[in-house]
Amino acid sequence: MPNWTDLGTAQDFPPDAQVCTHATIDDGKKQEVVVFNINGELHCMANICPHAGLPLGDGERRGLTITCPYHGYTYNIRNGSDLDDPEFGLPATVYPIRVEGDTVQIDLG
Numbered sequence: 052m053p054n055w056t057d058l059g060t061a062q063d064f065p066p067d068a069q070v071c072t073h074a075t076i077d078d079g080k081k082q083e084v085v086v087f088n089i090n091g092e093l094h095c096m097a098n099i100c101p102h103a104g105l106p107l108g109d110g111e112r113r114g115l116t117i118t119c120p121y122h123g124y125t126y127n128i129r130n131g132s133d134l135d136d137p138e139f140g141l142p143a144t145v146y147p148i149r150v151e152g153d154t155v156q157i158d159l160g
C-alpha cells in the first residue's frame with residue numbers, strides 16, 4: 052500500500068536540481084533523501100550510500116547516474132542498481148515520486 056509523504060513544493064526542485072532533504076515519517080523520524088530534477092523528471096533516492104552509509108547526495112550526477120564521492124561507487128538514479136557490480140552489488144534505495152497539485156510526494160512504502 053503506498054505511503055505518499057510530502058517532501059516540498061515543485062519549486063523546491065527546479066530543473067537540474069540535486070537537493071538533499073528529508074521526509075518526515077508518521078512517527079516523527081526523518082528519512083534523508085536526495086531529489087533530482089533531470090529534464091523535468093523527478094527522481095528520489097535515499098541519501099545513504101549502500102557501500103558505507105555515507106551521504107550519496109554529496110556525489111556528482113552525470114545523466115542518470117550518481118557517483119558517491121567517498122569511495123567512487125556509481126548508481127543508477129532510476130532503479131538504484133550498483134553500476135560497478137550490477138549482479139551482486141547492493142542497490143541504492145529509490146522511492147517513487149510524484150507531483151500532486153504543487154506538492155511533491157514520495158512513496159515511503
Ligand code: FES
Nearest residue numbers: 100102103119122
Ligand atoms: S560510502 Fe559511498 S562508495 Fe563508499
